[in-house]
Amino acid sequence: MNALGQRIARLIEAQGPISIAQFMTIALHDPQNGYYATRDPFGHQGDFITAPEISQMFGELLGLWIAQCWHDQRKPEARLVELGPGRGTLMRDALRVIQQLMPEFLTKVEVVLVEASPTLTAIQKDTLAKSGANIRWTEQFDDALSDKPLFLLANEFFDALPIRQFVKTERGWCERMVVANGDALDFALAPDATSSSIIPANRDSAPMGAFYETSSAATALTQQIAEAIARKGGASLIVDYGYGAEAGFGETLQAVAAQKYASVLEAPGDADLSAHVDFAALAQTAREAGATPYGPVRQGDLLEAIGIVQRAATLARGRLGANPQIDSQLERLILPDQMGTLFKALAIMPADVPTPPGF
Numbered sequence: 001m002n003a004l005g006q007r008i009a010r011l012i013e014a015q016g017p018i019s020i021a022q023f024m025t026i027a028l029h030d031p032q033n034g035y036y037a038t039r040d041p042f043g044h045q046g047d048f049i050t051a052p053e054i055s056q057m058f059g060e061l062l063g064l065w066i067a068q069c070w071h072d073q074r075k076p077e078a079r080l081v082e083l084g085p086g087r088g089t090l091m092r093d094a095l096r097v098i099q100q101l102m103p104e105f106l107t108k109v110e111v112v113l114v115e116a117s118p119t120l121t122a123i124q125k126d127t128l129a130k131s132g133a134n135i136r137w138t139e140q141f142d143d144a145l146s147d148k149p150l151f152l153l154a155n156e157f158f159d160a161l162p163i164r165q166f167v168k169t170e171r172g173w174c175e176r177m178v179v180a181n182g183d184a185l186d187f188a189l190a191p192d193a194t195s196s197s198i199i200p201a202n203r204d205s206a207p208m209g210a211f212y213e214t215s216s217a218a219t220a221l222t223q224q225i226a227e228a229i230a231r232k233g234g235a236s237l238i239v240d241y242g243y244g245a246e247a248g249f250g251e252t253l254q255a256v257a258a259q260k261y262a263s264v265l266e267a268p269g270d271a272d273l274s275a276h277v278d279f280a281a282l283a284q285t286a287r288e289a290g291a292t293p294y295g296p297v298r299q300g301d302l303l304e305a306i307g308i309v310q311r312a313a314t315l316a317r318g319r320l321g322a323n324p325q326i327d328s329q330l331e332r333l334i335l336p337d338q339m340g341t342l343f344k345a346l347a348i349m350p351a352d353v354p355t356p357p358g359f
């Protein structure tokens with residue numbers, strides 16, 4: 001067991017089993033040994049590759065999407081927030097096209113990057129040094145970002161938010177906890193059933209052994225975003241891997257290191273942890289907060305609808321000869337057996353504006 005695992009085992013000995021959400025928070029964000037706190041996990045040598053790292057086309061098209069929504073709402077003084085910007089690549093590509101097409105955007109919109117990791121913040125500052133935009137950083141989304149129209153992008157952010165898991169048993173829905181046996185960590189079900197209010201009614205018919213996963217962090221954040229958009233205007237585009245209409249009965253918590261699946265509990269802080277995003281739950285939360293959700297649509301469908309095939313052709317023409325690299329980037333982003341179907345996009349809009357592009 002690594003040093004962080006041993007610390008977690010001591011914590012559990014002292015205070016009892018911890019929830020999976022608590023475990024995820026420590027494993028991802030512990031200031032000394034947490035996964036995001038200590039490293040740059042992206043890119044071709046890294047643990048995993050995200051869409052903006054695959055191709056500049058991804059950030060460019062999301063930038064266009066934002067610019068179009070801003071234009072549709074009569075170009076207000078506004079904020080553009082990105083949650084969890086990774087290496088800053090998406091924002092760099094987005095700002096480059098926005099600057100070409102709608103330079104006034106950069107004079108009327110303040111860019112705010114929400115990033116918990118000091119290591120990644122430093123990389124983002126470097127990536128965006130020549131963007132020409134007015135950018136500031138903050139460690140978490142808060143209501144201070146809600147006093148102007150809110151334009152927001154989040155790619156592979158919600159999957160990193162902590163989840164709790166519940167398993168259906170003869171005794172009712174029991175929370176799955178992390179326990180310690182000496183230095184080893186293990187999963188165990190809480191002996192008592194959870195109060196029923198956490199489990200939605202549509203889970204009543206689930207079979208024995210079924211899982212229910214929920215993220216209060218994701219719900220609370222979506223509510224804040226949707227309330228701000230309903231009140232002040234703006235547009236939010238959340239892209240991630242996850243369930244569409246209905247969550248399944250399996251569990252989706254996963255660990256990835258060096259582009260392979262790893263053990264969730266064996267080496268906390270050394271592997272990325274993530275879980276499927278429950279888009280239906282986020283859409284419902286947005287609606288209850290007074291905003292209008294669109295989607296989720298498949299990532300492949302969104303990108304095709306907003307012009308990725310044409311963009312790929314233009315990029316290929318700009319280079320000499322055939323361009324297998326751009327073709328393979330395009331395929332990775334949109335084909336159903338690659339990222340095209342598993343990844344989905346949800347838009348959150350004010351009630352009284354045009355349907356956003358691609359939905």
Ligand code: SAH
Nearest residue numbers: 036050084085086114115116117155156160
């Ligand atoms: N959007 C980027 C990175 C995705 S990884 C891309 O597509 O490449 C998740 C990002 O969210 C990382 O930058 C991570 O440090 C950040 N992050 C994760 N949890 C966070 C939290 N609770 N608060 C702020 N940032 C967080």
